[in-house]
Amino acid sequence: MTQDVLGVAMVGAGFMGATHSQAWRVAPAFFDLPLAPVRRVVVGRRADATEQAAQRWGWEGSSTDWRSVLERDDVQLVDICTPGDSHVEIAIAALEAGKHVLCEKPLANSVADAERMAAAARAAAKQGVFAMVGFSYRRMPAIGLAKQLVEQGRLGEIRQIRAVYLQDWLTDAEAPMTWRLEKHLAGSGALGDIGAHAIDLAQHLAGDEVASVSGMLTTFVHERPRLAEQRGLSGIAGTERGQVTVDDAALFTARFAGGPIGSFEATRFATGRKNALRVELSGSDGAIAFDFEDPNVLQFYDARLPQETLGFQRIQATEPVHPWVDAWWPVGHGLGYEHGFVNEVADLVRDIGAGRQPEPSFDDGLQVQRVLDAIERSAAAGSAWTAVDGADAEVPARRMDA
Template sequence: MKKLNIGIVGYKFMGRAHSNAWKKAPQFFDMPATPVLKAACGRHESAVKEFADKWGWEETETDWKKLVARPDIDIIDVALPQDLHYHVALAAAREGKHIFCEKPLSMNSKQAEEMLKVCEDNKVKHYLNHNYRRTPAVSFAKKMIEDGKVGRIFHWRCAYQQDWIIDPDFPLTWQLQKEYAQAGPQWDLNSHAVDLAHYLVGDIASVSSLTTNFIKNRPIVEGGETTGNLTAGTAGTEMGEVTVEDAALMMVMFKNGAIGSFEATRFAAGRKNRLSFEIYGSKGSLCFDLERMNELQYFSREDESGQQGFRTILATEAAHPYAGNWWPAGHIIGYEHSFVHAVVDFVNAIENNTDIKPDFSDGLKIIQVLEAGLESAESKRQVDL
């Protein structure tokens, strides 16, 4: 069987999630080519060597420019903070490498436009890893919408809630600095939410938004990096300014006439990683909660009078996308499996020369919505796209 050599840049949270996906995909899915974990790249030689040994990467590099230039590498996996996506992806595309990139795509729409153009000019496959599209329940929701089960969509309601920075003594990590993160949950969390809205409802026409900060200064990290893991280093006594928002709210009008809302926050006590959406249409409704990711709630107005009500669809059967490749019905899957599904679809797209979504064009549209949200919050007016 043909082999595809992978070079990954980044070895922390997303590096682990991606490595697991590359390893597991051919074990559970029939694939036209076998991914080979060829080389892992990171700035710190000892740390990336430890990562490579643990996850089965054959070699290591400490210079990403050398990695993307290697003729034996077919795919560059960008598992880095978003301030580095632009530089690595451009170089990889110019070297003719296919690109598997973490979200959000870039720091701004200008970067996103250039990334898309260079990928198209060099005819490489480009995938943006909004992995939640590929949970079986969400993929099945898409099928139900396409099959007319919901009818005309009127409302989209979405919230992405976490609670990991409520403590005022939590240190000033890279996610809280505009230089590295561009924005707070509006960028990091709402990028996922907007992608799902585009996927399930349609393109957004206008945005009205507000943002706020609850904690404006935090301890600067000592003995660690501000650009590593979420909790890299130790909080010191010196304080630094939080330069991104802590929470964001958006109201939108979709091009198809539906209206929607988005909440993104890291101050929702008890919510560890809750991405939830509700869709209300002329024939029925769909509801999803990532913290119960194997379940999809469905209401049909066409059920008999007296027997209507929300039902729970356990999305673990062969009828549900991807689920049939894992375990018997009722044996649930988890967060990491959505990355496996992305890897499978990406390799199929390369070998069959087909499109894969979301790609960098989708990433550009997402960035434009997020930028419009920040502009709206600053100007206190509606922004049309």
């Protein structure tokens, strides 16, 4: 029997393009998939660099025109790995052309654009064309186990949620400008780039949505040097400086629709922290804690155990019974950053093959976008409590009861 093919076009040839290329390359080798992904074409801005990326990552061809790939009959899915300002145009055009879409987070640079994308995805789904937003950390086995424990009621009533995403790659004030530091391209800084992951994981694990927030944003370094290549010149030295127009750090507290309260932090100035995505849920009967700097471990506290044996249990989530693990290595041989993307692609292909909506959906991405927007509005209003658009919850009084 000949397996049906899923032709993939990827738009974006940078860091995310590399991770997604690895995922499309590896997923069919480890997972039994209903469709065979074929890397048809990668699209980038510069013809020479994009062709080099195609050869390095195993794509059949390259292009500098994303619109042209929508006309190809051998492309059934478009994978969007570009800066946030281009997500809305590419995603909607691809869905209207009958192509499935995988789009990196955050979904868009504004709620209005995210709403348009979610509406297009809902309309396409009625025709059997599906869209998913790429919150890849959901696919770590330890996070999958944490979700199972919550759904089984092992934590009881969820009362508090703490989530932080800590990096330090911008602590050097002379580190060069990138597109992630310009609001018209990135939408926001640490808030949307990494804070979106913390928000999504907290909502995903709790099975609840943020309803209102009180937030603070700050920028520590307001200008940085531009690399010569960013100015169209040869070499790397230069004196031109660019303005940082996004936040360097974001702090906010939250109330969830179902009752829990939450505290969040996203920063690229946490000296010594390289990629510490940490989330902890505390409930009436137990707690869970995860830190991506120890990615194969979930800590679980069962408050119902006898007092003499109480304590956090360190679970090595590398057993075949843990989510996604049975497709990978023998027990104890852990997974890392790239495997979240591979697991994500495998789930997406299986959902497309089964004709069902993959998760997280564009509606899930829209919910995160609305939380990001509420945080920005709260920060602009002096950290005033601000309702998330569409949330069915009252904003608490400014002075909270003790």
